[in-house]
Amino acid sequence: MEREVIIKKYNLKIEELNEHNKLYYDKNNPKLTDSEYDKLKKVILNLEKKYNFLDHEKSPSKNVGYKPSKSFEKYAHKVMMLSLSNAFDKKDLINFEKKIFNYLNTKIKFDYSVEPKIDGISASLTYIDKKLKVGVSRGDGKIGEVITENLKTISDIPIIIKNDSFPDEIEIRGEVFIKKKDFLKIKKNFANPRNAASGSLRQKDPKETKKIALNFIAYTYGNIKNNKFKLQSDFLRELSKWGFKTNKHNTVLSNIDDLIKFHKDFEKKRFNLDYDVDGLVYKINSLSLQKRLGFTSNSPRWAIAHKFLADRATTKVLKIDIQVGRTGALTPVAKVEPVNIGGVVVSNATLHNEDEIKRKDIRVGDEVTIERAGDVIPHVIDVDKTKRGKNSQVFIFPKKCPSCGSNTIKEFNKITKKYDAVRRCLNESFICERIAIEKLKHFISKEALNIDGLGKKVIEKFWELNFIKYPQDIFKLDYDKIKHLDGWGNLSARNLKNSIEKSKTTSLQKFIYSLGIRHIGIENAKIISENIKNISSLIKIIKLKKFERFLNIDGIGETQVNSLNNFFSNNINIKIVIELASILNLENQRFNKSGKLKDKSFMFTGKLSGISRAEAKSLIEKNSGITLTNVSKNLNYLVIGENPTKRKVDQAISYGIKVIKLDELNKLLD
Numbered sequence: 001m002e003r004e005v006i007i008k009k010y011n012l013k014i015e016e017l018n019e020h021n022k023l024y025y026d027k028n029n030p031k032l033t034d035s036e037y038d039k040l041k042k043v044i045l046n047l048e049k050k051y052n053f054l055d056h057e058k059s060p061s062k063n064v065g066y067k068p069s070k071s072f073e074k075y076a077h078k079v080m081m082l083s084l085s086n087a088f089d090k091k092d093l094i095n096f097e098k099k100i101f102n103y104l105n106t107k108i109k110f111d112y113s114v115e116p117k118i119d120g121i122s123a124s125l126t127y128i129d130k131k132l133k134v135g136v137s138r139g140d141g142k143i144g145e146v147i148t149e150n151l152k153t154i155s156d157i158p159i160i161i162k163n164d165s166f167p168d169e170i171e172i173r174g175e176v177f178i179k180k181k182d183f184l185k186i187k188k189n190f191a192n193p194r195n196a197a198s199g200s201l202r203q204k205d206p207k208e209t210k211k212i213a214l215n216f217i218a219y220t221y222g223n224i225k226n227n228k229f230k231l232q233s234d235f236l237r238e239l240s241k242w243g244f245k246t247n248k249h250n251t252v253l254s255n256i257d258d259l260i261k262f263h264k265d266f267e268k269k270r271f272n273l274d275y276d277v278d279g280l281v282y283k284i285n286s287l288s289l290q291k292r293l294g295f296t297s298n299s300p301r302w303a304i305a306h307k308f309l310a311d312r313a314t315t316k317v318l319k320i321d322i323q324v325g326r327t328g329a330l331t332p333v334a335k336v337e338p339v340n341i342g343g344v345v346v347s348n349a350t351l352h353n354e355d356e357i358k359r360k361d362i363r364v365g366d367e368v369t370i371e372r373a374g375d376v377i378p379h380v381i382d383v384d385k386t387k388r389g390k391n392s393q394v395f396i397f398p399k400k401c402p403s404c405g406s407n408t409i410k411e412f413n414k415i416t417k418k419y420d421a422v423r424r425c426l427n428e429s430f431i432c433e434r435i436a437i438e439k440l441k442h443f444i445s446k447e448a449l450n451i452d453g454l455g456k457k458v459i460e461k462f463w464e465l466n467f468i469k470y471p472q473d474i475f476k477l478d479y480d481k482i483k484h485l486d487g488w489g490n491l492s493a494r495n496l497k498n499s500i501e502k503s504k505t506t507s508l509q510k511f512i513y514s515l516g517i518r519h520i521g522i523e524n525a526k527i528i529s530e531n532i533k534n535i536s537s538l539i540k541i542i543k544l545k546k547f548e549r550f551l552n553i554d555g556i557g558e559t560q561v562n563s564l565n566n567f568f569s570n571n572i573n574i575k576i577v578i579e580l581a582s583i584l585n586l587e588n589q590r591f592n593k594s595g596k597l598k599d600k601s602f603m604f605t606g607k608l609s610g611i612s613r614a615e616a617k618s619l620i621e622k623n624s625g626i627t628l629t630n631v632s633k634n635l636n637y638l639v640i641g642e643n644p645t646k647r648k649v650d651q652a653i654s655y656g657i658k659v660i661k662l663d664e665l666n667k668l669l670d
Contacts, residue, residue: 002422003053004327004518008438009377010047011445014056017044039372042086042307048298049085049092053521057446058140059298072145072202075136078171078223081122082141082295084281084305093256093282096304100284103293103301105612111285113232114251114262115219117305119276120177121197123151124222128169130161137201149206151176156216158243166242171222174244176201179274182213193276215275218244232285252285259306267308279307294618312371312381313346315339317364320351320395324403324434326442327518328425332357332397334368334380341372349378353421354397354410361385363392401425403434429570430470437463439516443471447522448514449503453496461485470572471514472579474500505585508535515577519563527555530626535586539578542568552634554617554627595624596669603628605648606641608662616665623669631655639665 017040041060048054060083087093101107122138135151136144151157154176176197183193190196200212218239220232229235233252240246249266253259263280270277284290284302293301319335332351339346349370351357360383362368367384401408406427410419430436440459444451454474462468465485467477477500483493506514513525520528531553532538541547547564550556567573602620604613604627616639617627628635631651638652638659652659 002329005325005329005331006051008325010054013044014058017041017060018058045083046086055522075144075146077142077144080141081138082299084303085299087304087306090260093259100301103612103614105608110289112253112259113283113285114253115281116247116249116277117279117281118175118177118217119194119278120175121201123174123176125157125172127161130166132159147201150201150203150209153206153210154214154216156245161242163242167225169225172218173220173222174216174218176214176216177275178214181274217247229287232283232287263306279305281305312369313339313341314367314369317366317368320364322398322402324401324425326435326438326516328435330408330423341370346370346378349380351380354423355421357395363395365389365392401432404432429572440468442516443514448510449506451503452499471576472583475583508586511586517563517567519560524560527553535581539581542574542577552628552630552632554629597623597625600625600636601628601634602637602639603631603635604639606644608641619669
């Protein structure tokens with residue numbers, strides 16, 4: 001699946017999740033069942049695990065809920081409460097370990113702390129001098145709600161710790177949940193057990209919370225003063241000594257085969273437990289190794305959730321539609337007879353691409369098996385050809401764009417030496433209607449200009465009315481016309497105007513991302529903006545077609561440069577950028593200049609010992625330095641490992657660049 005298609009569908013799912021989070025956490029009126037919500041979240045987290053370029057400020061890996069309610073006092077977590085990436089099979093676990101080894105640049109042996117993943121609500125408890133001082137909900141992962149008095153009503157949570165080994169200051173994290181038998185007594189008042197736990201914790205009156213039989217299982221720590229623990233399993237044992245309940249099924253295992261066997265056995269008996277679980281959590285047992293591995297932007301590198309099997313069902317393909325994405329990718333979607341899968345009525349299933357349809361020989365009228373697993377929407381896993389009718393016809397994928405009628409192509413990938421699986425419309429601009437509309441939706445999205453009130457449906461409506469055809473038209477809207485539209489009025493039109501005015505001030509990074517250039521995601525936009533500093537420089541580069549200069553930037557390659565050249569070979573796109581530059585107030589990027597390596601640039605050559613390039617680069621960037629991929633006069637240090645490239649070393653010396661080894665870099669970092 002092409003990168004742009006993945007990002008588009010990922011963002012759509014994020015919006016869907018955020019809407020349900022609002023209903024669930026803020027309105028206490030969920031429209032999804034417990035399992036439906038988990039599967040929706042699982043879809044997003046699995047995509048983030050599979051595609052490391054996916055990132056969203058409202059991802060469940062960063063927020064895991066919804067922004068705190070105004071009804072509760074807010075509390076900033078000292079250590080963010082991030083979510084876990086997901087695994088569904090042995091292959092996912094192998095890939096998980098592979099990423100760890102790649103990051104460490106070596107293979108090492110380690111044990112896993114294995115813990116059941118209880119389906120409840122996360123909460124943190126901060127103890128100072130052995131007394132519970134504050135209890136907080138997870139909130140959006142960064143900011144939680146203070147619900148101390150409500151948490152104190154849970155008998156599993158000790159208010160005062162009497163054990164002498166208890167730290168002077170520690171944040172205990174765990175899961176609040178309701179047992180199955182207790183939920184049966186109150187199920188008429190709540191949609192599911194998780195909703196019951198959430199609703200109970202967010203009562204304004206703790207006396208109302210006390211009426212619900214809530215439970216608490218402790219599983220980790222957040223902030224801790226003078227941490228002396230070496231193993232996760234040791235910490236779990238100590239939790240029990242301190243008076244916290246831990247899961248009796250916690251164990252330590254040594255390899256993936258043991259994890260698979262334990263998962264298989266546990267899945268069979270999970271229905272006999274008196275609480276709901278939706279998988280197992282595997283954490284590297286060594287806390288020092290956890291610390292070294294650290295976090296990605298959305299999850300810890302040292303832990304993963306191994307989910308239980310996805311639900312499946314059989315149905316009939318009624319029609320195959322072809323959708324056109326922002327970058328022209330043609331994506332087939334099967335319209336199927338509605339079928340209930342795990343409590344969710346499914347009527348659409350992705351067919352991924354033309355090659356997938358051919359490989360599985362999917363046809364209109366076929367009886368197929370649908371699975372709701374890690375894809376953005378349910379997908380077809382196989383076809384029952386024994387039930388295929390005599391008049392069944394092979395599906396012919398269109399060679400013309402269903403939106404504009406232009407020719408479509410499959411691009412040749414120079415790296416794989418194969419043609420891409422995705423067929424693409426050649427009108428990657430505002431000539432193709434569907435591409436144009438999707439580009440406009442991207443332009444106003446949360447990660448781009450973030451214009452409240454101008455959602456996807458509004459974009460489509462304004463397009464039909466000829467209010468908007470290009471991004472710059474957004475800033476020329478006639479609000480007198482808008483306020484007379486059905487569903488609008490003076491107030492809503494005025495709010496939209498205010499949102500659009502507010503969006504005029506944004507960062508150069510977000511502006512570059514908002515253009516929707518293929519292969520230029522959030523991280524690439526950030527890298528480019530840091531390099532050019534201001535919009536004037538960007539326009540100059542665009543006019544001179546000097547995108548090759550970006551090849552010297554770590555993180556930008558030929559794919560991105562070719563994409564920039566293609567995008568700005570279209571005069572419409574150039575005109576859009578120039579007009580927007582005159583409308584928007586594009587702030588220069590603000591950089592952290594306080595680190596030990598501020599204003600210093602580094603490049604690596606040769607194999608590093610005991611550390612990967614990724615980890616070394618991360619250390620440099622955390623200390624305000626930058627990394628380059630080519631030797632130039634702008635380079636300050638060439639860091640050499642084993643078997644460095646002689647040409648690069650000689651070139652560095654000729655430029656007067658300091659050549660250092662890894663231990664010298666460590667000295668610079670102190």
